[in-house]
Amino acid sequence: MKVLLSLSLLCLTLALCHTYCFTRPAKLEFINGVMMLPRDCIDSYDGSKHSSGSRWNSANCLECSCRGGEMSCCSRYGGTASSPGCKAVVNPETCEYEFYRIDDPSEPCF
Known part of the structure; x- marks a missing residue:
C-alpha cells in the first residue's frame, strides 16, 4: 500500500x-x-x-x-494533474491545484 x-x-x-x-x-x-x-x-x-x-x-x-x-x-x-479517485481543480485565487473526491466533490482528497 x-x-x-x-x-x-x-x-x-x-x-x-x-x-x-x-x-x-x-x-x-x-x-x-x-x-x-x-x-x-x-x-x-x-x-x-x-x-x-x-x-x-x-x-x-x-x-x-x-x-x-x-x-x-x-x-x-x-500542466495536468491527477490522483486516483480524485478530481483536480485549479483554484483561481491561488493558481494551485486542489483535489476533491469524485464521489463527493465537497470532500478534499488529502
Missing part, C-alpha cells in the same frame, strides 16, 4: 512540474495610414494593454510577456 501511495505522489509531482505555454503572434494594423506591427500587446483575456518588454499575471493563472506586439503566456500552476 505504501508503494502505491508513493508512486501516486511521484506521478502527481511530475505532473505538476510541467507547464503549458502558447504564443499569440502580433497582428498587422494600420497606424497613421501605414500597415505596421504593433509594439504593445493586448491581453486577449481581459483587454488590458501592455508595453513591449513587460511581464504580467493574467486573471486566468497565466504569466505573460510582450515582445514587439507578440504575447507569450505560460500557466502558473503546471
Whole structure:
C-alpha cells in the first residue's frame, strides 16, 4: 500500500512540474495610414494593454510577456494533474491545484 501511495505522489509531482505555454503572434494594423506591427500587446483575456518588454499575471493563472506586439503566456500552476479517485481543480485565487473526491466533490482528497 505504501508503494502505491508513493508512486501516486511521484506521478502527481511530475505532473505538476510541467507547464503549458502558447504564443499569440502580433497582428498587422494600420497606424497613421501605414500597415505596421504593433509594439504593445493586448491581453486577449481581459483587454488590458501592455508595453513591449513587460511581464504580467493574467486573471486566468497565466504569466505573460510582450515582445514587439507578440504575447507569450505560460500557466502558473503546471500542466495536468491527477490522483486516483480524485478530481483536480485549479483554484483561481491561488493558481494551485486542489483535489476533491469524485464521489463527493465537497470532500478534499488529502
